[in-house]
Amino acid sequence: MLVVMQSDATPEQIERVSQVIRDLGFTPEPIPGKTRTAICVLNNPGAVDPNHFVGLPGVKEAIRVSKPYKLVSRETHRDGTVIRVGQAVIGGGELAVIAGPCAVESEQQALTIARKVKASGASLFRGGAFKPRTSPYSFQGLGEKGLDILVRVREETGLPIVTEAIDHEVCDLVEEKADVIQIGARNMQNYTLLRRAGRAAKPVLLKRGMSATIEEWLMAAEYILNEGNRQVILCERGVRTFAVHMRNTLDLGSIPVVKKLSHLPVLVDPSHAAGIREFVAPLAKGAASVGADGLMIEVHHEPEKALSDGPQSLLPEEFDRLMKEIKR
Amino acid sequence: MLVVMQSDATPEQIERVSQVIRDLGFTPEPIPGKTRTAICVLNNPGAVDPNHFVGLPGVKEAIRVSKPYKLVSRETHRDGTVIRVGQAVIGGGELAVIAGPCAVESEQQALTIARKVKASGASLFRGGAFKPRTSPYSFQGLGEKGLDILVRVREETGLPIVTEAIDHEVCDLVEEKADVIQIGARNMQNYTLLRRAGRAAKPVLLKRGMSATIEEWLMAAEYILNEGNRQVILCERGVRTFAVHMRNTLDLGSIPVVKKLSHLPVLVDPSHAAGIREFVAPLAKGAASVGADGLMIEVHHEPEKALSDGPQSLLPEEFDRLMKEIKR
Amino acid sequence: MLVVMQSDATPEQIERVSQVIRDLGFTPEPIPGKTRTAICVLNNPGAVDPNHFVGLPGVKEAIRVSKPYKLVSRETHRDGTVIRVGQAVIGGGELAVIAGPCAVESEQQALTIARKVKASGASLFRGGAFKPRTSPYSFQGLGEKGLDILVRVREETGLPIVTEAIDHEVCDLVEEKADVIQIGARNMQNYTLLRRAGRAAKPVLLKRGMSATIEEWLMAAEYILNEGNRQVILCERGVRTFAVHMRNTLDLGSIPVVKKLSHLPVLVDPSHAAGIREFVAPLAKGAASVGADGLMIEVHHEPEKALSDGPQSLLPEEFDRLMKEIKR
């Protein structure tokens, strides 16, 4: 932490800041400059809240030097985390592919799609049973019945199941029946849910929030790790910007940055970013090349009948073609 | 809904879209243009999901013409909603002011501030007992003990209490003890919480999400109204943009737009937008002039000791000065 | 400038950074911290480019402490700049109002509007003769003929003329014939034009770019002052964000920030932000309350026939009403 004083700060104001630092148990080290003084905070064990200084008389800025996260940081855990779910491996150099429909609609629908994506090489199956929807009048998912369908999909295909928990109570059900607990973009800062997922015995897939910085995203993961669950998979799915040519702006630059800052594996969901089928495959290929640990892709055999997100779902044959191209 | 076909769409593709419209129970009306055909969807009772059409062969775009919300719309409820909480009135032409600390820290702190803001003319008291924090290592609020302090503040000052519910279980406590249930920006799309608040017997103050469009914000309110609770107060608190000169970009333009589209009252929180004390008063005055129904302002008598958001809290004397300026 | 080293930086890497600082003619002051060393740059006369350090082995970040602008800074010029143009005064506590059509369309149009806005209390007249348009097929302005019409407007009404220069050659004409040279948002970083305007003998109105930070906007003004022209008026006109409810997101928070950082007067253009007539008046009132030095408002007596920006132009009677409300 560096507290930068205004150019006309008085010695009393500098001393007051130093005293606040001492009161916090740390050591102040004033650095007199040509036009202004800056005060370094030394001997602090972790990040110091800038709010202790901003607003004090004579203070211009408080600049944070250390990162606020610890458990997710690559500084504390050099090797990349590898997560194993059934036969699937996420992290460690392989490209894991999670595929399936946006929402589970029926046993027949889920099984049809699961068989096809498995044949094409997907290693996990996705499908929403509890759907967070912008409108209260939209299809909200089959709920627990949807989870039971997912269980049958796993029984038949052997694919581990990834499905979303939309609150801490639903998380109980998802932890019991599924293999990976997904936390959606809208819930990235639902701390009750994050803490609940942090006490689960299953891995958690944490999507980046609509306008989350990398730091906020890693801090959300920190909530989970801090409760004891080290099995966190991050997932970039596009962010909200002024650009309107796709549903979201896929921030592929986040991938190398996250991989540098954190040991957690990071996937890309090109389907939610594109919002429309024809752009999913190019984004998926870009994601693989930029260093993602895997992909999460929506697939539906009858997208025009899908109860949600049909337009962005690949047809099984398109998914199959994409998988072949990516393997090459 | 208007389905715009590509310039080279075939008659078969146009007929297929028309059939999908008929299958939904609506009436297609193709409009042949010079370069392309557009198909209007008629006789639909509410908004139609564009996803039924996007992705069909030959379809270029599906353009929504009607708004997806109903209960919050001014089209269905011409007069502005007025909400009464104790002596306080929100909506209807008066400027309601909610003031208090970011977090309840102690009974003495809360009472000290409450007496001062009441004397300056605030009509409701705010204070967080359950705090959603970006870091798991930050102060998370006093919890239920904080709620009890708020109850004592109300007993002594008569000011109704506004405090945040961070999940549906906390909402039970907040509904029982407070007067207005606040839903924070991070939870604007926490649908389990929205539904729970929609079944509460107390008014709900719904903050705009960090990157929510007006439509998404109104849809979140629609979730609450749709469960039966018509007492919803909206609150603009700044959005996330590229700009870094304040914590958030206060979107005062949202106020006249919301007031046109919806009958719900809308407040402005200049404290969270500014992030720093000295800019709170100008933003508050701008908010009052642009037509907001009220203000929500953080006040602390010892901001340098505040456990959260000290730098953006006004001192009681600054708040008093602001209240006098606004009344003029 | 503070150069923060990585936690595992070697003494050699620290020395190399120190040497780079000495080579630049400044003094390095290493501050060893618990987990990492930071090196302060001392005795530098102005801002140091962080690029000297970013990318050197062992360097984590280079944090700028001083602002890169000088001439526009309030630190070097405590009193607010006041600019006089004919009878009009911009800065110094009064609210200056510039009004007129988006584009000059004919002498009769310009004169009709000028007489009305003068009667309502506008102190300067605006009208575009050279229009920067997104489409090459849109009306591009009357050019020099438009400037001559503006001259006649000034002759008849006495109102000083504000009009846009779209490149350095057009700037010659505008400097000769108009009273204030406007530089539009799209040209905020057209440095050839900024330098040309910096050599003009007339004041310059510099609009904020579509996605300019406050620092970039002030740096653009610095270009003008650096050529010798101290008469710069800033103008906020909304920025581009994810929000779609208005054409641009009017960032009224920029006003108190600019007034703190710089001595230059700053206006607000609510017309380009709103994009639609009915929201202009609330934004104008908000702008006045937040501390702007003036307003720039589009007015047209026949907006449905306007060759550009008709929908956002106030009718003269609406403008008159707004002026009365603002005076109160």
Place this chain on the structure above:
Amino acid sequence: MLVVMQSDATPEQIERVSQVIRDLGFTPEPIPGKTRTAICVLNNPGAVDPNHFVGLPGVKEAIRVSKPYKLVSRETHRDGTVIRVGQAVIGGGELAVIAGPCAVESEQQALTIARKVKASGASLFRGGAFKPRTSPYSFQGLGEKGLDILVRVREETGLPIVTEAIDHEVCDLVEEKADVIQIGARNMQNYTLLRRAGRAAKPVLLKRGMSATIEEWLMAAEYILNEGNRQVILCERGVRTFAVHMRNTLDLGSIPVVKKLSHLPVLVDPSHAAGIREFVAPLAKGAASVGADGLMIEVHHEPEKALSDGPQSLLPEEFDRLMKEIKR
């Protein structure tokens, strides 16, 4: 164009809109819906300006159906444009690589880098002689002397030269001496410069503006084509968003969208997006996989001494490694 009326629009208001459409020479076709009437505009040869209708009494929205660009559109020119510059080919399936320093600093510097990037497989050389800089106090380029150095680089290496024109007069020099005229992000809407480039006999490389939509970017290209120059190369270089982990957010999703909408080739500049060396290679690989026609990459053999953008420049050996990885 579809003009949507308010639900309570009167027959007179509908007729007035119809009359405006007829006055424009087009045909109105009202479509009465359940809750509101929409009026289609038929027989219009090109895009209609929504501003003719927005703001008329009873009008809710005017929705554009056709795109406003023509010459750049793939609808008018199915096959992708292929641009040949010396031995280099841009478009048509090959990956063209433009490499070189941000700024030309000396003949020796330019030649050293040019020899290396040529050896690694670059097909064009880049280097700025006229630099647009945010600060008037930063290095502004060697100017015409820099152009002469670039000429010598071409003479020795045979690599065609890409360099930026910062205004229409500089464009005369660049057209004369270089092979491709670059227009930078800050000048994407400098229409005088675009028109001048449109009259040049050399290809133009048009960078996307900092916050330009795809439509605005294509409209800027339309200005160039409309003056007669069909040789336009687009270049994505990242856009400005809330995200701070890189200098700009590289919008790789723009690539497949541009390739769908337009026949022009489109490159990616990962260097300006990353802002820091270590992220350039992953972004470059992502760009190649997402379908870009080429890359523009900054390379410097002594980045710590570079006069601009050193931290984002690859070392020649890093560039060589990247080229080998991309070829695979």
